[in-house]
Amino acid sequence: MSMAPLRLATIGTSMITDQLLKALPYVEGVTFAGAYSRSSQKAKDYSRSHGASAWWDSLDELAQDPQVDAVYIASPNICHFEQAMQMVEAGKHVLVEKPLCSTLVEAEKLFAAAKAKGVCCMEAMRLAHDPAYEAIYQALPKLGTIRRARFAYGKYSSRYDLVLEGTQTNIFDPALATGALMDLGVYPINALVLLFGEPDDLMAFADTVDVTGNDDLIDICGSAIFDYPSMIGEVSYSKATDDLLPTQIEGEKGTMLIHEMSSPSKVEIVYRDGAKEELSWRQRKNPTTHEVSNLEFELQDFVNAAAGELDLARFTGNTLVSLGIMDTIRLREGIVFPHDGEE
């Protein structure tokens, strides 16, 4: 049975949207419908340069356009909830960049609205859809009783130079619900939850800077530890330094090393006797070498879900648990966004 392809529009014209559109030709059952931007010139140029003729500079018009089945939302974090709600209420499926929302409460409302409307709402957490993580999950019993797992993602942001100069920038702006946790921190937290579920307790510290001089603290890096019944989780994230270590899962029989945890390039088990085993998994079709080329798996799952061929419950659960953890980390670190009080 052949179905009409999903017509996907995009909100946001930054690099991550480019990367999703580069993955799109390797996904079955989807076409690019066109781009939205507040600037009509930008919307028009972006759509055309990516092979679409439609474009929108009005969210209302995008929401009401019958030629659009689904919307990919890659706007600043602070816009995710409102934009996704509008599209869901108009009957569109939504794929929303991570983090899905700024808080758990927003995410619960959004998922409830999607369910009521009978549309799909999925967070663009690409690692959760990468077959590498299925291979990792299946291999965990080889490690024996697992006692600790350390997940980390730390990469110096070129925009951090602006922070050091005292210049405000979107990705380090409390008003936009951004910072290290809400950007790179999302990856290690989601990966930990994906493999080990919800922890019993957690503790966290962050390094913060005052970006406005008015005590508007934004986190530039952080560390958290998670208490599970018989293991400890460690999560590290940074946009002010480079973390060069692989992710490590320590079991009583062996230790697993995951290189490039957001899009695993190599996963190895080192057993107690020194023997090594490398995992293999279904590779992507996209031949580009850039690490985010694993976006095709995320997009394929979204397309399949929109076609009614995949249940998103597992991914929805991960998103909710992870957002709850992020709320708790921010509470413990004292990171408050002006937006927090709105819901």
Add this chain to the structure above:
Amino acid sequence: MSMAPLRLATIGTSMITDQLLKALPYVEGVTFAGAYSRSSQKAKDYSRSHGASAWWDSLDELAQDPQVDAVYIASPNICHFEQAMQMVEAGKHVLVEKPLCSTLVEAEKLFAAAKAKGVCCMEAMRLAHDPAYEAIYQALPKLGTIRRARFAYGKYSSRYDLVLEGTQTNIFDPALATGALMDLGVYPINALVLLFGEPDDLMAFADTVDVTGNDDLIDICGSAIFDYPSMIGEVSYSKATDDLLPTQIEGEKGTMLIHEMSSPSKVEIVYRDGAKEELSWRQRKNPTTHEVSNLEFELQDFVNAAAGELDLARFTGNTLVSLGIMDTIRLREGIVFPHDGEE
């Protein structure tokens, strides 16, 4: 000026004492006086096999022997305080295996007693005496503002097999004040304090097992995070798993990797532009390749201090801060030793 060599006796006949005695020929101003053991046969055999004729099976006789200037104490943790006090009060210098004592309160009493008697009391924290750490400390400014440091020491203990079988063993026995924190955890904590001083706050989780069936919990691995004014410290330790990652210090300008943190084999800075720099330092004289061959630096500092040529204040400070941290970690993890209430 040439002085009579320090005559050093030993308490404890396990591997660590063997290793210290292997380092001794590479240290100036010290000779092996003989060994103590509760078993006279063992004391006699051990002394002779290591080239000494004297031996003791009575701590009182050892303490009163005028042919002994100093004592190296490598008995179970629980014995350190009492034995070191006895030797100090008899006017001997003491070098005590790490951790110096089971609690901060004991250490403060021991240092006070040594000061009153005019003898040296030093914890055998070998990394603090390794010239590698001086080279690391001097190189830290190259990293720019340091935002995070992760120190870890995790090695599966062959004796953990006994724990899994339900058999009690000395190094996992609450009654002897042992466990993962009190054994390998001492190293990363001391290294962090050595380089970065006392943290403002800390949080910790441990994995524990009930070794007696009477809720006598002992920790088999643990993770702690430390809050400093502008950086985060991470400490991991384990005797139930193998931690394969190097120690990492993340700065805004570069990241330092320390391989084998208890006796650094290689220290490398990776700058933001990818350039690498390897640190060098004064190497040991002992040509054996075993990692603990850096014991000669610790022993030389002890001998120099006993000769009045080195002030131990810096090392004493490290020991006290680290023991305070270990008290706090145990408190937060709920690890209580029967011995804790005694002081």
